[in-house]
Amino acid sequence: MHDSQPQGITPDALPDVITRYLDAHRTHDTATAISAFHPDATVNDAGETHQGTSAIETWLTRSATEFTYTIELISAQEVDAQHYIATHHLEGNFPGGVVDLHYRFTLNCGLIEGLLIEP
DSSP states (O other): EEEEEOOEEEESOOOOHHHHHHHHTTOOOOOHHHEEEEEEEEEEETTEEEEHHHHHHHHHHHHHHOOOOEEEEEEEEETTTTEEEEEEEESSOOOOOEEEEEEEEETTTTTTEEEEEEE
16 A cells, blocks of 8 residues: 555644544544545445545444443554554443554545544
């Protein structure tokens, strides 16, 4: 996918748009979270693809209410100027109860164009 090796960065070095999305997602502020996405953005989570901000808004709303969990940003990496990885540690009442997830962001024109969430 990318030839570049990801470089570890401090979480506060993530682009503002990613930080805005992550903070809004953590506090269940769907309107602010959606504002970080490009209108044609794609999110792939748990093997399901959500295309466009309307579908992403539905996914965010469902994920905020389906399970109760804590989420902690434990590391961040920069692949290149458009690609970043934020790794989160989640604990909650979802199947398995504990997981580290990699949020792989693709940016375009200062907005999130793609987000792949995977273990």
